[in-house]
Amino acid sequence: MRLHDAEVEDTFAEAFPMWGARIVVTADTPGWAEHAGRSLTGFATSVIGCKCEAGIERVLDASETPDGRPGIAVLLFAPDAEGLGKRLVERVGQTVLTCPTTACFNGLDADDDVDVGGQLRFFGDGWQASKVLDGRRYWRIPVMEGEFLVEERFGIVEGVGGGNIIILAADVATALGAAEAAADAMRAVEGAIMPFPGGIARSGSKVGSRYKAVIASTNHVLCPTLRAQADDTQVPDGVGSVFEIVIDGLAPEPVAEAMRVGLEAAARSGATHLTAGNYGGNLGPHHFPLKDLVP
């Protein structure tokens, strides 16, 4: 398949169920909301090493937040609901509670939820107080700065983790330019995030390794430097660099939409080949065929 100047491989991205939550952080200024958002999503690129994946979904205008202050929406994903609850408590407790002027709210109405504020309240050492407003309970935790407000329960949904596109081009600069264009386009999709730095991973991995203790290792078939050494290389002629964009979403639809706009943007920005990663279709229940996403 051709898409603008790129050859699109007839393959599919294979993705997995992951539980997701939307965290809304507000602060007195957009800057402090961003500080909290960046800390909250730090070291959350892959469940392989970080136990969760997270990213900033979008910046929120004051008119969109529960308390009318500038804010930021973050999506956080974990392999199961219990793990997601633990990660939320850890991360909100360490990165939002500690951040000047912030408050933290649930941003997802869902059938399932987990207790976050109800756990963090213990930091108040008995001085905390709760308030119920419109059926939602909030915890007021006294802190040295003043008071931290956090909602008790956060909605969670079974979403999708590991949607992806892979971008190939002649050299690093061109491939990265195409990947950046793709990531920029994908950030506009609500309900999806790209958890790697800047949304882009330079080190896609495969399952397993020749070393027993290593559960994931470099995706050697797409390493340009190994093209002449690896018998099973998949790096085409003329390709000198490859990037992957991983997408997690609250549902399959935003993942598919992010992939669609990403492919389109990459194909217009220097990519020579576009493909996606999968495991033969035997591991993940969510398949996103590229032919369905290319006009």
Next chain:
Amino acid sequence: MTLTLTLREAPVAPVRAEALAPDRLAGLGAAEIERLALWHGNRRTAVGDLFAVAGGGSDDVRVEGDVRRLSGLGTGMAGGRLTITGDAGPHTGAEMAGGEIVVEGDAGDLAGVGMRGGRLVVRGSAGRRLGGAYAGERAGMRGGEILVHGDTGDEAGAGLRRGLIAVAGRTGDAAGLSALAGTIVAFGALGAHPGAGMRRASIVAMTEPGLLPTYAPACTYRPPFVRLCLRRLRELGLPVTEAQIEGRYTRWSGDGLELRRGEILILEAR
């Protein structure tokens, strides 16, 4: 179709009207509603003797006429909407658990007493012990929202345990008397002895009240919960200003004769 109950003439004695709650009337036909029993003074009577019944089949109920002598309209209701087009009598919305009552005029004493959920809106003023506790009971309102667009009498939120009471006009004396928790927002003047005997509740005052000596100042800050609460009240139609949402509040802790875990937050004068 809205069920409309129009009072034929003002009753000569108080009427206990607890039977008139939208969720309990929703499944009944007009004839069944007319046969429902009410106590008119010390005499048993039927709804049809006091009211002209029209419409029905829904949990949207309008009560028209001078019903100031009817007590307990909407008692224990768990859903639906009850509109009282004029003034309402005492105990309106007592122990209600859900749904909405709108009183277009004034409400009598003990409106929302023992309330557990839902919303009670009084477009006029309310009497004593709004959202309070019955005499002899420790806890009053346990949930829900009460919005009064006018004034309220003394001891609003007495024994308040949970929920939100907001008064746009003047709030009478001893607001939050012995309150256990919950929130009272007083947009107008606040009477004497607010928070007397209060344990954990919050009173938000937009004017400087006279405080008991058992309250002590802590600091002046912007409580994050207050702006959330005020935005909610603005959504619900109360005249909340930006200055109140953005403003700083001085926190007074008390009552020192009790747990000293309650607070009176007073908007800083500009």
